[in-house]
Amino acid sequence: xxxxxRVQLPGLVLxxxxxxFVLMAxxxxxxxxxxxxLTVIWSDTYYRHITQFSFYQALLSTLLSVLLAIPISxxxxxxxxFGKKLxxxxxxxxxxxPVLVAIFGLLAIYGNSxxxxxFFDYFEQPLPFSIYGLNGILLAHVFFNTPFACRLFxxxxxxxxxxxxxxxxxxxxxxxxxxxxxxxxxxxxQLAHITGxxxxxxxxxxxxxxxxxxxxxxxxxxxxxxxxxxxDFDLAxxxxxxxxxxxxxxxxxxxxxxxxxxxxxxxxxxxxxxSFKYDSFFSKCWDIAWISAIIIFVVPPLLMVIIxxxxxxxxxxxxxxxxxxxxxxxxxxxSFASIIAVTSAFFILLTSRQWRLHGFxxxxxxxxMFGAIILVTPGIVISTGLFLLxxxxxxxSHLSFYIVVAVNAMMALPxxxxxxxxxxxxxxxxxxxxxxxxxxxxxxxxxxxEWKALRVTILHALCxxxxxxxxxxxxxxxxxxxxxxxxxxxxxxxxxxxxxxxAAVVALVLLILSVLVFVFIEKLFxxxxxxxx
Amino acid sequence: MDNIVKNKLxxxxxxxxxxxxxxxxxxxxxxxxxxxxFASDWGPGPKIEAAFEKxxxxxxxxxxxxxxxxxxxxxxxxxxxxxxxxxxxxDDSLMATAKETGLLSEHxxxxxxxxxxxxxxxxxxxxxxYGYFAFIYNSEKLKNPPxxxxxxxxxxxxxxxxxxxxxxxxxxxxxxxxKSVYGEQSSEAxxxxxxxxxxxxxxxxxxxxxxxxxxxDMVLSYTTSPAYHIIAEGKQQYKAANFSEGHYQQxxxxxxxxxxxxxxxxxxxxxxxxxxxxxxxIATGNWMYPVTDITLPTExxxxxxxxxxxxxxxxxxxxxxxxxxxEWLTAxxx
Numbered sequence: 001x002x003x004x005x006r007v008q009l010p011g012l013v014l015x016x017x018x019x020x021f022v023l024m025a026x027x028x029x030x031x032x033x034x035x036x037x038l039t040v041i042w043s044d045t046y047y048r049h050i051t052q053f054s055f056y057q058a059l060l061s062t063l064l065s066v067l068l069a070i071p072i073s074x075x076x077x078x079x080x081x082f083g084k085k086l087x088x089x090x091x092x093x094x095x096x097x098p099v100l101v102a103i104f105g106l107l108a109i110y111g112n113s114x115x116x117x118x119f120f121d122y123f124e125q126p127l128p129f130s131i132y133g134l135n136g137i138l139l140a141h142v143f144f145n146t147p148f149a150c151r152l153f154x155x156x157x158x159x160x161x162x163x164x165x166x167x168x169x170x171x172x173x174x175x176x177x178x179x180x181x182x183x184x185x186x187x188x189x190q191l192a193h194i195t196g197x198x199x200x201x202x203x204x205x206x207x208x209x210x211x212x213x214x215x216x217x218x219x220x221x222x223x224x225x226x227x228x229x230x231x232d233f234d235l236a237x238x239x240x241x242x243x244x245x246x247x248x249x250x251x252x253x254x255x256x257x258x259x260x261x262x263x264x265x266x267x268x269x270x271x272x273x274x275s276f277k278y279d280s281f282f283s284k285c286w287d288i289a290w291i292s293a294i295i296i297f298v299v300p301p302l303l304m305v306i307i308x309x310x311x312x313x314x315x316x317x318x319x320x321x322x323x324x325x326x327x328x329x330x331x332x333x334x335s336f337a338s339i340i341a342v343t344s345a346f347f348i349l350l351t352s353r354q355w356r357l358h359g360f361x362x363x364x365x366x367x368x369m370f371g372a373i374i375l376v377t378p379g380i381v382i383s384t385g386l387f388l389l390x391x392x393x394x395x396x397s398h399l400s401f402y403i404v405v406a407v408n409a410m411m412a413l414p415x416x417x418x419x420x421x422x423x424x425x426x427x428x429x430x431x432x433x434x435x436x437x438x439x440x441x442x443x444x445x446x447x448x449x450e451w452k453a454l455r456v457t458i459l460h461a462l463c464x465x466x467x468x469x470x471x472x473x474x475x476x477x478x479x480x481x482x483x484x485x486x487x488x489x490x491x492x493x494x495x496x497x498x499x500x501x502x503a504a505v506v507a508l509v510l511l512i513l514s515v516l517v518f519v520f521i522e523k524l525f526x527x528x529x530x531x532x533x
Numbered sequence: 534m535d536n537i538v539k540n541k542l543x544x545x546x547x548x549x550x551x552x553x554x555x556x557x558x559x560x561x562x563x564x565x566x567x568x569x570x571f572a573s574d575w576g577p578g579p580k581i582e583a584a585f586e587k588x589x590x591x592x593x594x595x596x597x598x599x600x601x602x603x604x605x606x607x608x609x610x611x612x613x614x615x616x617x618x619x620x621x622x623x624d625d626s627l628m629a630t631a632k633e634t635g636l637l638s639e640h641x642x643x644x645x646x647x648x649x650x651x652x653x654x655x656x657x658x659x660x661x662x663y664g665y666f667a668f669i670y671n672s673e674k675l676k677n678p679p680x681x682x683x684x685x686x687x688x689x690x691x692x693x694x695x696x697x698x699x700x701x702x703x704x705x706x707x708x709x710x711x712k713s714v715y716g717e718q719s720s721e722a723x724x725x726x727x728x729x730x731x732x733x734x735x736x737x738x739x740x741x742x743x744x745x746x747x748x749x750d751m752v753l754s755y756t757t758s759p760a761y762h763i764i765a766e767g768k769q770q771y772k773a774a775n776f777s778e779g780h781y782q783q784x785x786x787x788x789x790x791x792x793x794x795x796x797x798x799x800x801x802x803x804x805x806x807x808x809x810x811x812x813x814x815i816a817t818g819n820w821m822y823p824v825t826d827i828t829l830p831t832e833x834x835x836x837x838x839x840x841x842x843x844x845x846x847x848x849x850x851x852x853x854x855x856x857x858x859x860e861w862l863t864a865x866x867x
Binding site: 045046049050112113132215216217227229230231232233234391481482483496 | 603606609610612699733748858861
């Protein structure tokens with residue numbers, strides 16, 4: 001199969017256009033940085049500081065998240081309790097939840113006028129810490145990533161075969177020894193991969209740092225790019241920092257790829273129950289302590305979003321034109337971005353699976369890699385490049401909507417590719433020859449073969465990218481303005497001007513929107529089960 | 534094509550049509566970029582808007598940005614395609630930088646009615662108010678306010694909030710104030726100040742509302758800020774600390790944007806700035822000194838008037854702002 005199949009053309013064109021899109025952004029950045037001397041960054045005290053800070057906060061966030069996730073997932077693995085299913089569902093949402101909604105919740109608890117502060121105030125004590133700066137960044141990152149890590153660890157623990165538990169029980173392995181010989185190896189298998197993943201997420205995190213850090217002391221490269229452009233109008237520095245960020249991200253992902261072997265985990269898998277456990281009073285207390293801790297950490301901020309959201313400002317926000325405009329923009333951007341992301345992923349995968357069927361694994365990997373290129377070129381970097389490019393070309397405010405859609409679609413693409421790749425390949429393996437012999441092509445093939453089998457997966461991917469896009473702040477941050485806001489940007493502006501009541505309402509609306517989408521997914525999966533029974 | 538497929542396709546296209554965005558009709562309006570406290574409901578914006586709309590039969594729209602420097606940054610970012618007809622709220626220290634962009638046009642307005650300490654002879658910018666930067670404190674809580682900038686920097690029993698010099702004109706003013714007092718030693722002084730800084734905000738509004746919530750002992754604002762508490766709230770406890778080194782003076786200015794599509798309307802507004810309708814809103818709306826000889830409320834007599842005023846030339850600031858900002862940034866990160 002040396003020639004390119006007709007089916008493969010759209011995907012190939014798409015992958016190449018994405019690559020060109022990114023290249024154009026980078027080329028503009030290169031054009032704007034007067035000297036390509038990245039050592040300038042290292043010899044400047046301030047840039048050195050923010051580079052170090054980016055690594056430092058990412059390292060601390062990762063360590064905290066992973067170290068907390070190990071005992072928590074272990075406890076969750078050993079215990080069954082009322083509401084465990086719901087808790088795990090909640091865990092699945094923290095990473096896709098609009099970042100600012102969670103941050104609003106955290107502020108409502110740990111902020112200067114939050115619940116804790118009120119509690120301390122009752123005893124006439126000042127709050128012993130401030131949520132702004134490194135504290136807040138760590139808090140937010142742990143909030144997003146600990147539940148995520150917990151779920152992944154829990155899945156690998158549940159993948160331990162029943163027999164191993166039996167043997168451990170026969171050998172009389174208790175607590176520490178069982179953990180050491182049975183459970184730890186399962187966790188260890190995923191440890192490097194999860195650590196790497198979380199490190200990347202924290203290193204490139206934008207909204208948390210923007211909302212809770214941002215002072216000169218707590219600024220990351222990602223934020224410094226934004227500040228260079230928005231605060232200083234220093235396009236050259238913005239471009240240089242963006243290139244610096246690309247270099248670091250590329251190096252990091254190569255490093256992570258090299259040193260972590262990745263076993264595919266099926267996220268939908270319901271693992272074995274650990275039915276051979278040795279229990280004691282101490283281990284009961286230990287587990288209960290960890291489970292309570294994570295519940296106390298994760299649930300209240302989200303509850304606060306709901307409680308605080310129903311306030312006297314509700315009506316005035318709901319009758320405010322700005323709010324409805326922001327809602328409309330958010331909805332349109334998320335809809336377009338998710339449809340584009342899923343369609344692109346579908347075509348790219350049509351190309352790659354054709355190659356995979358014929359054994360050209362390398363080519364297939366490359367095409368898929370183009371789709372996931374945004375992982376090494378963070379959204380803010382691409383936006384910066386496009387921003388500079390289009391600033392010369394013409395009317396920025398007319399184009400900004402489309403750029404935000406494009407950047408959001410690209411940011412969702414890796415996730416969509418990941419969730420569609422395997423099912424689509426399986427489908428092709430099953431039906432490729434049948435379709436060829438029956439002459440089922442193009443739209444008919446799509447409807448009868450792909451859509452019928454993959455409907456749930458495709459809709460799931462659509463919902464996921466919708467939620468990711470609706471909560472995104474990094475693309476809109478540069479392009480947004482008074483006349484062009486989305487809900488997250490509007491929320492950020494309200495938080496920035498300390499209009500907490502109004503912010504609470506917007507946070508609640510965003511939360512409800514995201515939750516509705518998740519409920520929608522849930523419904524789809526139930527339907528699937530009915531069909532299969 | 535299969536019928537079912539066709540039907541589904543039609544539904545899809547129908548759905549997609551729902552997403553088509555409505556376009557807005559063009560109308561005669563004047564867009565002014567300004568800082569948030571000017572345009573806010575409790576600022577002078579709404580009244581000025583109403584007064585001007587009465588005489589122009591147009592729609593005046595304020596676009597509120599974090600603070601004065603953000604107004605300039607926003608204009609530079611948008612360049613020739615900016616929607617702004619007028620920018621209002623930069624100050625005298627940014628004039629040279631703003632002119633360098635080549636995005637502003639001359640106003641050609643007779644400024645003889647201005648009553649400033651020095652005669653005004655800038656062709657691009659027109660002043661609309663002035664004031665002196667000062668640290669405000671609550672005299673019921675803080676009994677022994679510092680009497681000089683040096684004392685504020687030295688003492689370690691105070692907490693302050695100020696604004697980011699990269700986005701806010703008061704922040705920029707403090708940077709210049711520090712520079713004029715400390716010169717080469719500014720970096721060390723910033724480090725000392727950093728120890729008592731609760732937070733550095735993007736704009737004046739955030740900083741002032743945090744201070745009023747009790748999050749710091751002092752906040753960077755203007756000598757005229759207490760007038761708000763006296764006149765609007767009947768509260769006497771908020772005072773401006775009088776510093777012996779003198780206070781940095783700020784003149785806030787407005788200018789027309791070269792690529793404005795409503796030049797006549799923009800010019801009419803520039804003229805309007807010097808009118809009594811506009812200037813009468815300054816003292817009790819923006820809580821600054823007006824630039825014409827309109828009568829001030831009697832309460833303004835209670836305010837501290839600085840003995841000495843400090844200022845840099847706007848050309849010198851244009852040349853050194855970047856270096857000084859970097860010095861501030863670096864001092865804060867060490």
